Amino acid sequence: MSHQENMHLALIEDDDIVRQATSQWLQLAGYQVLEFANGQSALDKIPEQFPGIIISDVRLPDIDGMALLPQLLSHNPSIPVILITGHGDVDMAVKALHKGAFDFVEKPFNPERLLETVARAQERRKTQVNSDERERYLEQAEGLERILIGRSGAMVNLRQQLLKIASIDTNVIIYGETGCGKELVAHCLHQVSQRNKHEFVPLNCAAIPENLFESELFGHEAGSFTGAIKRRIGKLEFADKGTLFLDEVESMPPGMQVKVLRSLQENTIERVGGNTAIKTDLRVVAAAKEDLQLHPEFRQDLFYRLNVAQLYLPPLSERGDDILLLFEHYTQQVHSGTRKASPSDQQALLSYPWPGNVRELKNVATRFALDNSLTVGEILAARPNLTTEPSSASLPLAIQVQNFERKVLHETLQRHNGSIIDTMEELDLPRRTLNQKMQKYGLYRSDYTE
Ligand SMILES: Nc1ncnc2c1ncn2[C@@H]1O[C@H](COP(=O)(O)OP(=O)(O)OP(=O)(O)O)[C@@H](O)[C@H]1O
Ligand SMILES: [Mg+2]
Structure with missing residues (x-):
């Protein structure tokens, strides 16, 4: 989404006829033109935060254009200034470029040539204005918006849902590709919840060898197995009253799934080798890269226990201007x-x-x-080539189908600039179904509208 679409232009030219004709050309090309017949009125009236560009004649009745240039730039050095010079003033024009003019156009000029120069200047100005605006946004962002950065529809929606879910204290599954911010979101959920005085305990289910899983989760009593020298408190017990983050939950071994489910149902844990049930009060936030329901290895009953609420993080490539926002954020760091x-x-x-x-x-x-x-x-x-899509042959059919469905919806919405009607029509989907699928895949209309 761009935030500055109007094209503004200030035109300083003392010759009434030339000024009016030029102004008309520029207006026909879509610019909003402020006209000035002399340098002083331009200096008085062009606001410091003028979002456009300036075109000035170098021969003005009150101020020489060369003297005017530094004064214009001292107001705001990022405004591109295009000078119109008399025929044969090449020396002056070169000097002007050294002093920071964007470019010059020689009189008598071909309107096409002027428009082409103006368009380049406008492009540069737009980048600058948008970048200033992003900087202001990053400076002014507060609370969750400072941490979970982004203002695409998907991210605005995500923050709202996150706040809602945090307050109702249920289990949650966060879906998203690698590096999308699942752990960050889980952490935010914990931080804004009632549980934030207690621990946030992350556990990566893909990183633990199967034989250590049980002890890692539930802890053990001294001497309960070879190597268990001291009592150890497991992650579930450690997360009591806080939040347990089960990362890559789809990798949890089936045997463990049964035990975790039981523990969540009964709100108790038993340490390995212990025989007392210890009461626990947990909120589980799980993260997965794919729909858990489509994983044949993942138990339905555990799925339903975790799947009280869902959050979906869209891939970065679908977050539009957020890419630049995050880039600026990280370069500033x-x-x-x-x-x-x-x-x-x-x-x-x-x-x-x-x-x-x-x-x-x-x-x-x-x-x-x-x-x-x-x-x-x-x-x-220079980056290693990660861009070729991972071979999908190894994924279960259901997941490949799902990925494909999401891609089709995304592309169709994009093609129709977010028009729901056109998308329904092209894909021959009832509105309700389309809405449900968009929800499921974290696609938001506002990310496609201009
Ligand atoms: N919206 C965001 N705003 C600011 N930083 C973000 C945002 N999303 C992600 N990050 C940062 O990007 C990095 C990767 O995020 P994170 O580790 O949460 O991703 P992940 O989804 O858990 O990835 P993986 O699936 O590989 O574990 C982190 O440094 C995180 O702070
Ligand atoms: Mg992670």
Whole structure:
């Protein structure tokens, strides 16, 4: 979503006829034109935060255009100024470029040539205005918005849902690709909940060898098995009154699933080798990369126990302007991070598919901030090629079907700029079904509208 669509322009020209004709050309090209017949009135009336560009004649009755230029730029150095010079004033024009003019156009000028220069200046200005605006947003963001960054419809919605779910204290499943922010969301859920005085205990189900799983989760009494020298408190007990984060929950061995389910049903745990039931009060937040219901290995009953609420994190490539917002956020985090993305850097950021999502973006932003000699395009080109889609052959059919369905919905919504009616029609879906599927896949209309 872009935040500055109006194209503003200030035109300083003392010759009434030339000014009116030029202004008319520019208006026909879609610009809103402020007209000034002399330098002083322009200096008085162009606001410091003028979001557009300035075109000025160099020969003005009151101020010489060359003297006017630094004064205009002292108001706001990022406003592009295009000078119109008399025929043969090339020396002056070159001087103007050195003093910070964006470009110059020689009189008598071809309107097409002027428009082309104006369009380039406008492009640069738009990037700048949007970047200033993003900076202000990042500075002013408060609470959850400061931590879970993003203002795409999907992220705004996610924060709202997160606050709602946090207050009702139920189990939650967070869905999202790698590096999308599942752990961050889980942590936020804990932080804004009533449980925040107690522990947030993460446990990566894919990282624990199966034979250690039980002791890791439930703890053990001294001497309960070879190597169990001391009593150990398991993660579930440790998370009492707090939040247990089961990361990559789809990797939990089936035998463990039964035990975890029982423990959640009864609100108790038993340490390995112990025979007393210890009361626990847990909230479980689980994270998964794919729909758990489609995993034949994942128990239905455990699924239903966890699936009281769901949060879905869309891939970064679908969050539009959030890519630039996060990029700015992470470049600022680097202590020397004054470097800004140029228009072509931004283009590269927006067109990259981000298979590693926010985590990958963070790495790229950090490199960019630390090494002034590299453009975003160069950093991305040097990355290991993760962009080829992982071979889907190894995934269960149901998951491949689901991925495909999501992709079709995303592309159709994109093609119709978020029009629900057109999407319903093209895919021949009833509104209710379309709504349900969009919910399920974390697709939001507002991310597609212009
Ligand atoms: N919306 C966001 N705003 C700010 N930082 C974010 C956002 N989303 C993710 N991050 C950051 O991106 C990185 C990756 O996020 P996180 O570890 O939560 O992803 P994940 O979904 O758990 O990934 P994986 O599936 O690989 O475990 C973290 O440094 C996190 O702080
Ligand atoms: Mg994670």
